[in-house]
Amino acid sequence: MSQALIELVKKNFPAAVLETHSQLGDETIVLAPESWQEVCRFLKENPQSDMNMLTDLTAVDFPSREPRFEVVAHFYSLTRGHRLRLKARVGDRDGETVELGTLTDLWGSANWLERECFDMMGVKFIGHPDLRRILLYPEFEGHPLRKDYPAEKIQPLLQYRDEPNIEKVAPFGVDEGMSFGRQTHKVGIYTDEDGDSGARRKVISPADN
Amino acid sequence: MEPLDQDLDESELELPTEPMLLNVGPAHPAMHGTVRIVMELSGEIIERCDVQVGYLHRGFEKMCERGTWTQVFPYVDRCNYVSPMLNNVGFALAGEKMLGITVPERCQWYRMILGELARMSDHLTCDGAMAMELGAFTPFLWMIKCREMLWEIMEEETGARLTHSFGRIGGMAAPPTDGFKEHVKAVVKHILSVLDEVERLLLGNRIFLDRLENVGIISAEDAISLGWTGPCLRAAGVPYDVRKAHPYLKYGEVDFDVPVGSTSDSFDRFMVRIAEMRQSARIIDQCVARMPDTGPVNVDDPRVILPPKEEVYNTIEGTIQHFKIVMEGLKLPAGEVYSYTEAGNGELGFYLVSDGSGTPHRVRIRPPCFLVTAGLERVITGQMMADVVPSFGSLNMIGGECDR
Numbered sequence: 001m002s003q004a005l006i007e008l009v010k011k012n013f014p015a016a017v018l019e020t021h022s023q024l025g026d027e028t029i030v031l032a033p034e035s036w037q038e039v040c041r042f043l044k045e046n047p048q049s050d051m052n053m054l055t056d057l058t059a060v061d062f063p064s065r066e067p068r069f070e071v072v073a074h075f076y077s078l079t080r081g082h083r084l085r086l087k088a089r090v091g092d093r094d095g096e097t098v099e100l101g102t103l104t105d106l107w108g109s110a111n112w113l114e115r116e117c118f119d120m121m122g123v124k125f126i127g128h129p130d131l132r133r134i135l136l137y138p139e140f141e142g143h144p145l146r147k148d149y150p151a152e153k154i155q156p157l158l159q160y161r162d163e164p165n166i167e168k169v170a171p172f173g174v175d176e177g178m179s180f181g182r183q184t185h186k187v188g189i190y191t192d193e194d195g196d197s198g199a200r201r202k203v204i205s206p207a208d209n
Numbered sequence: 210m211e212p213l214d215q216d217l218d219e220s221e222l223e224l225p226t227e228p229m230l231l232n233v234g235p236a237h238p239a240m241h242g243t244v245r246i247v248m249e250l251s252g253e254i255i256e257r258c259d260v261q262v263g264y265l266h267r268g269f270e271k272m273c274e275r276g277t278w279t280q281v282f283p284y285v286d287r288c289n290y291v292s293p294m295l296n297n298v299g300f301a302l303a304g305e306k307m308l309g310i311t312v313p314e315r316c317q318w319y320r321m322i323l324g325e326l327a328r329m330s331d332h333l334t335c336d337g338a339m340a341m342e343l344g345a346f347t348p349f350l351w352m353i354k355c356r357e358m359l360w361e362i363m364e365e366e367t368g369a370r371l372t373h374s375f376g377r378i379g380g381m382a383a384p385p386t387d388g389f390k391e392h393v394k395a396v397v398k399h400i401l402s403v404l405d406e407v408e409r410l411l412l413g414n415r416i417f418l419d420r421l422e423n424v425g426i427i428s429a430e431d432a433i434s435l436g437w438t439g440p441c442l443r444a445a446g447v448p449y450d451v452r453k454a455h456p457y458l459k460y461g462e463v464d465f466d467v468p469v470g471s472t473s474d475s476f477d478r479f480m481v482r483i484a485e486m487r488q489s490a491r492i493i494d495q496c497v498a499r500m501p502d503t504g505p506v507n508v509d510d511p512r513v514i515l516p517p518k519e520e521v522y523n524t525i526e527g528t529i530q531h532f533k534i535v536m537e538g539l540k541l542p543a544g545e546v547y548s549y550t551e552a553g554n555g556e557l558g559f560y561l562v563s564d565g566s567g568t569p570h571r572v573r574i575r576p577p578c579f580l581v582t583a584g585l586e587r588v589i590t591g592q593m594m595a596d597v598v599p600s601f602g603s604l605n606m607i608g609g610e611c612d613r
Binding site: 023024026028052053054055056058060061072074078081083085107108109111112113116120133134135136137144145149151 | 261262263266268270271272274275306307309431433434435436438447449454455544545546547549556558560562570571573575579580582583584587612613
């Protein structure tokens, strides 16, 4: 049923489709990251696909691959009853520049889903209106669902926050912190000394650079 | 006596007009202890607000990557602590989809009965808590008493009231007990009578209706765009139910309706849940009538199901099979799968990525609550401050699932 969707995307964006498969009945298209927004807009607005719901958006870390991250979005059409999974592969090996265009202007659900994806995986969504951590706190160092984040890692103890911006409600500007004195977070940088072996890991804070 | 302000001209009065910031939660009881809302108030009207979640984040998705596939079950239990059985079954179905196996018929009916009982317990809790937050304590106690009866069934079947860890990839941990059907029938009958009483008690109550009707409205387009599913979306008039739209287990073979609301206010969300409990009772009736009393519950597949204990202790094959499943974990084929079921709050999705080993590469739980809570900002902006509590209550946010 949704095999036709793959054909539809292939026909309209021959250069954007890198790979397709239908494993276990889940139709999947791997897109070139630069056409991510364009294809999503097409899928939402084209009456043949009519993807009115972005049900899920997440990322998967493959530390040995380049590009390292796979951003995975699941779409559903309430009117047509079909589903589609879109993927984009982004990010370099050390996970410093992981960027993808935002879908917030197309689906309301993209707002929180992208914030969670940023929080957990460190994928930066370009154009997101309010990209700050959602499940973790602003001072958290690193992105815990990355494979090079050790599960036993302990975060530093925080001081009580002062309250410089008590009169503001989100969304905030870059340096404005969160309301009631929350501060913008620092993005920790992680290096893996032994490549993928996972034997020793070192955490470098931005101040050490 | 003369009034104090008699010689004050009104133009001289300095009335403060700047908006007021108010912080609600996370320790506020109506915020479930896990959600914080920062509101900008103009008088009593909420001009802007920021909903902050994450106070119950325990890193389940990370922990899932450390054990075997079977060891994920206790985590999904603790994601939704009101209807854990639905999460158990949802995850088991995802693993089975990946392996390409189908559980025997008896197990499918059994899973449906347990799942619908869990759905009833979910809705009882939500509706009861909604009534309690508006000051109606009696219906809450009645409904929680009903939930207690459901949990007694669960305890009898699984050994645990709340965190069952009862699902298995390829079946269930144990077959149904002897008196299961009679017990279920008696409890469901009692719950239906309590629902009637609750309706009589609440639906003629002026205060209850005034607080819920035409409050917390969201348009169907907004709800769809926000990715709402489950009772909240159906209250907006969109008849999307995974059990009807994409039947799994035996839902295609049973007869039930999908209740929808019309105005998409808090009252509709309350009533949709009441109506769904009645539909669940219908489903349970049909399942109890059709579930065979004998026959296997687990698939006959030594790769995924532990052998019986007497074989483990008496035969070398049984010992090896047991050792391999326990120590290495059952192996799902390399690849990815997205499996979705209808949980208490909507579409519960599991996106699993396997590298072919016994340990998950990635377990993504698509929580229905997370996206419903994302819509809270749109629901309460422009409302009175006092309406936050019933509006938030009607969304049935489950902290464990929202924050994971």
